[in-house]
Amino acid sequence: MSNPASDAKASRKSLATLFFCTAMPMGMWSVPLANVFKAHERGHLVPWVFATTAIAAFISPLFVGAMADQKHSPVLLLRWLAAITGIVLFITCGSLAWGWSDGMVLLWAQIYTLVATPVWSLTSSIVFSQLENAKRQFGPLRACATAGWMVGCWIVSFVLMADASLLAGMTAGGLWLVVSCLSWWLPMIPPGEVVQHRTWKQILGLDALFLLTHRDHRVLFITSALYCVPLAAFYPYTSAQLRDLGVKNISAVISLGQTTEVIAMLLLSGMLTRFRLKWVFLSGILICVVRFSLNTFNTLPWVMVGTLLHGFAYTLYFITTQIYLEERIDPKWRVRAQALLAMLMGGLGNLIGYLGGGWWYAATTADKVTDWPRFWWGETALTAAVSVFFALAYRGRVRSE
Structure with missing residues (x-):
């Protein structure tokens, strides 16, 4: 038995x-x-x-x-x-x-x-x-x-x-x-x-668009889509920069971002008990600003440090987003809200990010040589703009989050 x-x-x-x-x-x-x-x-x-x-x-x-x-x-x-x-x-x-x-x-x-x-x-x-x-x-x-x-x-x-x-x-x-x-x-x-x-609208979560009439829901959904635009540069162009820096084991170096993702997951519960959701969200975006700015130095040590920060930049924003939906969205609309968010992030945000990033990469490359400081300053500025939008637009609950 x-x-x-x-x-x-x-x-x-x-x-x-x-x-x-x-x-x-x-x-x-x-x-x-x-x-x-x-x-x-x-x-x-x-x-x-x-x-x-x-x-x-x-x-x-x-x-x-x-x-x-x-x-x-x-x-x-x-x-x-x-x-x-x-x-x-x-x-x-x-x-x-x-x-x-x-x-x-x-x-x-x-x-x-x-x-x-x-x-x-x-x-x-x-x-x-x-x-x-x-x-x-x-x-x-x-x-x-x-x-x-x-x-x-x-x-x-x-x-x-x-x-x-x-x-x-x-x-x-x-x-x-x-x-x-x-x-x-x-x-x-x-x-x-x-x-x-x-219907196809229900599957994609489009019937949940009425949720965007709530200010914080609207700000979070828009920010999520905007944040995905600069983040889309991580895999295509960090690996390209590492190649230009002469790194051979590029995939292993990129995986450093996953190690800090695990650490961020372990720290997140403690952060959520001590800080408002707004500051946890904002910390993730601001870490991404630092992460991209480190790549502008175009030296291997700083690019590796920036790659390590990627796990925090991703987890502190997107995992907290899942918690937000769990706490703030009516259960009967939660699945469709998830579908709408996934479409805005994985669809709209990433599409703009990949194609826009490709255009910016071409604009900063001449004679097969990329001006990496200029490229990453552009991504840094875009991420900083997202952080300013979120900081000014999101209100949240003041007393308990």
Whole structure:
């Protein structure tokens, strides 16, 4: 007879493994992507390739919502999407290796992001469905995903030596197939009950736009979209700057940002008990101002320190945003508010950030030499403007937050 406690422990191990293995191929491909494309004479495509993730953020919720309305198990969806993601990533890497046209490369990059984007939300929903106490159990499991991303970067840098090689993408494609196989060890979770067929506006959260009539909600949503614009420069251009500085293990250096992400998560609960939400939000944005300004020195030590600060800049704002929605939004509108926020951030903010960042990078580059101080001063000024807007516009609760 099995021990229930050991069964529960085994279940948590499988969920931790799922999170770890899902995040690993994401880090293995997203971090070195810019340098891989540049090594294959496709550096001009980098802003457009990253922009495919923003386009996918608009479309993927519609797909997942439609599948949910058809009452498909999230485990089954994860199994097929992870397998297709791996296959499409193989083809995307092949399109570079075989010298296909820019249009074909972008087409396969877009297909890849369309099938890969829903995987994370599906994984999270599967994990949540298996937890008895999500508030207590989810944090450590989510940390396993951060660890998976970091390990993926380390493998690229120290094992594969593939920071500018298609081997990083090919290995990530293989790991996506592993994620698909892992789903066979998960219980076939039944789909959630669908009360009624949801419209595309409900799936994207657009019917929650009335929430923006509340001043603080409106300021937070607008700030989140604006903040994503400069943040979109982190992966494409920090890795490019490190390459110009002669760094070989670029993915490993970039993973420093994930170490401080874990530290920030541990510190956040204490900060929230001592400070108003407004100051926690603002501290994240201001740390990002410092983080970008350090890159203007264009020396390896300062760029590494700036990379370390990225975890704080991300966590203190965006994780606090999730807490804000949990505390301030009516439960019946919370899911749609999350969908609206995801569309504004991952869709609108990132789209402007990737394409605008690509334009600014081209404007600060001449004869294949980038003026990195000028580039990062531009990103610093943009982030500082976001912080000023938020500081002046957001009011919050004065007595208790």
